[in-house]
Amino acid sequence: MFILKLNSKYNITTFVFLLPWIITFIIFSLYPIIFSFGISFTNYTGLSPEINFVGLKNYLSLFKDEIFLKAMRNTFVFVIGTIPFTTVISILLAVLINSKMVRFKGLFKAGFFLPSVMSMVVISTIWRYIYSADGIINYLLQTVGIEKNTGWLASPDTALLSIMIMNVWAAIGYYTIIFLAGLQSIPEELYESASIDGASSTDKFFKITLPLIKPTLFFVIAINTIRSFQIFTEIFTMTGGGPLNSTQTIVHYLYMTGFRQFRMGYASAMAYILVIIILIITLIQQRALRSEY
Amino acid sequence: MSKKILLMVLVVGLALLSFGKTKISVWQFMMDDTLSKQVKAQFEAANPDIELEIVQLSWATGFDRIVTSIAAGSAPDVIELGNTWLATFASQGVLRPVDDIVGKVKDDYVAWNFVEYQGKTWGFPWLLAPRAMYYNLELLDKAGLDPDNPPKTWNELLNASQKINALGSDIYGVGLCVGELYSPYQEWFLPAVWGNMGHFVSPDLKKAILNSEPVIETANYYRVLSNYALLGKESELAEAFGKGKLGFFFAGPAYINNTQRDYPETIFDVVLIPKPREHHGYHASFAGGEVLGISSQSKNVEEAWRVIEFLLSEEVAMQITRTTGEVFPTKVGIEKDPWFESHPLHATFLEQNKYAVPFPPLAEANKIEQLFTNIVEEILLTDAPIEEILQKYNQQIQNLL
Numbered sequence A: 001m002f003i004l005k006l007n008s009k010y011n012i013t014t015f016v017f018l019l020p021w022i023i024t025f026i027i028f029s030l031y032p033i034i035f036s037f038g039i040s041f042t043n044y045t046g047l048s049p050e051i052n053f054v055g056l057k058n059y060l061s062l063f064k065d066e067i068f069l070k071a072m073r074n075t076f077v078f079v080i081g082t083i084p085f086t087t088v089i090s091i092l093l094a095v096l097i098n099s100k101m102v103r104f105k106g107l108f109k110a111g112f113f114l115p116s117v118m119s120m121v122v123i124s125t126i127w128r129y130i131y132s133a134d135g136i137i138n139y140l141l142q143t144v145g146i147e148k149n150t151g152w153l154a155s156p157d158t159a160l161l162s163i164m165i166m167n168v169w170a171a172i173g174y175y176t177i178i179f180l181a182g183l184q185s186i187p188e189e190l191y192e193s194a195s196i197d198g199a200s201s202t203d204k205f206f207k208i209t210l211p212l213i214k215p216t217l218f219f220v221i222a223i224n225t226i227r228s229f230q231i232f233t234e235i236f237t238m239t240g241g242g243p244l245n246s247t248q249t250i251v252h253y254l255y256m257t258g259f260r261q262f263r264m265g266y267a268s269a270m271a272y273i274l275v276i277i278i279l280i281i282t283l284i285q286q287r288a289l290r291s292e293y
Numbered sequence B: 001m002s003k004k005i006l007l008m009v010l011v012v013g014l015a016l017l018s019f020g021k022t023k024i025s026v027w028q029f030m031m032d033d034t035l036s037k038q039v040k041a042q043f044e045a046a047n048p049d050i051e052l053e054i055v056q057l058s059w060a061t062g063f064d065r066i067v068t069s070i071a072a073g074s075a076p077d078v079i080e081l082g083n084t085w086l087a088t089f090a091s092q093g094v095l096r097p098v099d100d101i102v103g104k105v106k107d108d109y110v111a112w113n114f115v116e117y118q119g120k121t122w123g124f125p126w127l128l129a130p131r132a133m134y135y136n137l138e139l140l141d142k143a144g145l146d147p148d149n150p151p152k153t154w155n156e157l158l159n160a161s162q163k164i165n166a167l168g169s170d171i172y173g174v175g176l177c178v179g180e181l182y183s184p185y186q187e188w189f190l191p192a193v194w195g196n197m198g199h200f201v202s203p204d205l206k207k208a209i210l211n212s213e214p215v216i217e218t219a220n221y222y223r224v225l226s227n228y229a230l231l232g233k234e235s236e237l238a239e240a241f242g243k244g245k246l247g248f249f250f251a252g253p254a255y256i257n258n259t260q261r262d263y264p265e266t267i268f269d270v271v272l273i274p275k276p277r278e279h280h281g282y283h284a285s286f287a288g289g290e291v292l293g294i295s296s297q298s299k300n301v302e303e304a305w306r307v308i309e310f311l312l313s314e315e316v317a318m319q320i321t322r323t324t325g326e327v328f329p330t331k332v333g334i335e336k337d338p339w340f341e342s343h344p345l346h347a348t349f350l351e352q353n354k355y356a357v358p359f360p361p362l363a364e365a366n367k368i369e370q371l372f373t374n375i376v377e378e379i380l381l382t383d384a385p386i387e388e389i390l391q392k393y394n395q396q397i398q399n400l401l
Helices: A002-007 A009-039 A057-062 A066-098 A105-117 A120-131 A136-143 A159-184 A188-196 A201-212 A214-229 A233-238 A250-260 A264-292 B002-019 B033-046 B062-071 B086-091 B137-142 B154-165 B183-195 B213-228 B234-242 B254-262 B301-312 B314-324 B344-355 B365-381 B386-400
Strands: B022-028 B050-056 B078-082 B124-130 B132-136 B172-177 B229-232 B246-251 B268-271 B285-294
Touching (some): A057 A264, A066 A105, A066 A159, A066 A214, A066 A250, A105 A159, A120 A136, A120 A159, A159 A214, A159 A233, A188 A201, A201 A214, A214 A264, A250 A264, A250 B062, B022 B301, B033 B314, B050 B301, B078 B086, B078 B301, B086 B365, B124 B301, B124 B314, B124 B344, B132 B137, B132 B344, B137 B154, B154 B213, B154 B246, B172 B234, B183 B213, B183 B246, B183 B285, B183 B365, B213 B229, B229 B234, B229 B365, B234 B246, B234 B254, B268 B344, B285 B344, B301 B314, B365 B386
Parallel strands (some): B172 B246
Antiparallel strands (some): B078 B285, B132 B246, B132 B268
16 A cells, blocks of 8 residues: 555655655654663763663662752743743733734734744843843842842852743743734634623633633643753753752753763663653643643 | 966876875864964964864853764864863773873973873863952952952951951952852862862872861851852852952953953952961962863874974964963963063963862762862852761762762
């Protein structure tokens, strides 16, 4: 059956056009995935050609590794602490921009979307100065009589929270645009009918807008979950996981372990733990999506 | 007709010449594109049989590029490494021991302790960047201190920091690094331990002695000093210093030019790092530096050495010093170079270099460095008892030795 299909002119053409992508996928995605899974059972350093099979040792050691457990906790705090805010603020902004009372919609859209097209390294560097010991936040606090002799990123009590706030600020523009697209697919007649029936703005939001943008909502939450679990650039640029591992996340610790401590096998095991976590959560989200639609 | 033949012979000759060239690649951090081109042209003019490729790495991603290239079996012939990385790379077999070559230049350069690991030499000390103490003359004056006599001992530094800190809510006595990977322990804490005649590892590099008296005393002093300190990343402290909000801070020479350029109104000087007491200890500094190693994957060792010899030369190394102002050549007698006469602040770093100590050559140096950052941050950012902190990390370091 397959051969028959392959022989048809259409399928061969399709295959030829897909070939560059298939080759790229095999070399740059499939091979590294399989290779890293293989080395997660070894003590491969990345530098030395010597590789020994260690079985499940890397995986078992991870659950005794205090820094990894802290990184896992921080990652969950980051995910749980940012996604609700990002989602709610994005919906509200999208509704506001979509409403008739706001003029210059293009300007607002561009303004909110700007951080999304900026490099995260640039954003992180700017916020690093905002949060610095001598930065604008401490300056403003000083003007109201509050003194702080460390930067916000230099204190274990505030570092992760500071990065979370920055992340919410940087992410809302992208999700606002997605929600805007969802809102614009809702027929105007529904709102007009509701108005005739005497529905308030709140009723319209909760009874029309929110139910009809649920597919967008689930998409945003799922994408944001995956991206948040993989947080790296902000941590790498702003804190390096410190102070005292208070901003250490799974991907950053994975990077430090693999590339700075030359424990590629151990780092690969960490990557697969992360894969499993993301897979489980995505499956749960997918099931929730299926039950609704 | 004869012209055509001549042209063909010329083309064939040039082609043969270029085929006969050995290509040597150098991956380095210190030379920008302009300087690299100059150095390449100078070298190739003197060595027509070698084609030199100089790649500039960034501090943000360079380390990863080196590791990835080694893992892929495509390492460059010559690699610039930070001196704290050398033992780790040597222990992984990615560098070629160069004991058979060093004899040719051993007496001409200093800092060979940068490149020793387990009794062998694994590279060539290229550039130096010790740390010294920057201080703001105006703040000392305002605090009733003598700007011409900056602190020379720990007690003097503590008193001066206390007085400067009292000048205003946005003025701080001293800056101490936290919140990043290397500066918290390199800029002063570990050098202070050394200056206090202590160490974190025994001379045979087998026993962790972080819980010893000199380290405990240093850690206690550090915590007391932090009461008059601004805590932050090195770049933040440098900025605060430039704005005239910081009495003292410890760093390499990199901030001299930046501060003079960005904050010309701030009057500052650089002096030796204070020692513990007048009759105890010494003005220890962290011996930061760059080394050049030959990759064990290189098939052109002789040519790689010729490139290294050229890069080590006073002419090239001083070009880097003049361009960056961040590092100094390892060449013996470099202090006689006229450039230092017109750059007295930089010259102080050469003086400070006499008291500079490199990180011990440990295979697990990169893991221990991370622990050291945690140690300093626990001392400065928590109230945990000092001895408990040191005991905990002593055990962790012992496990790595």
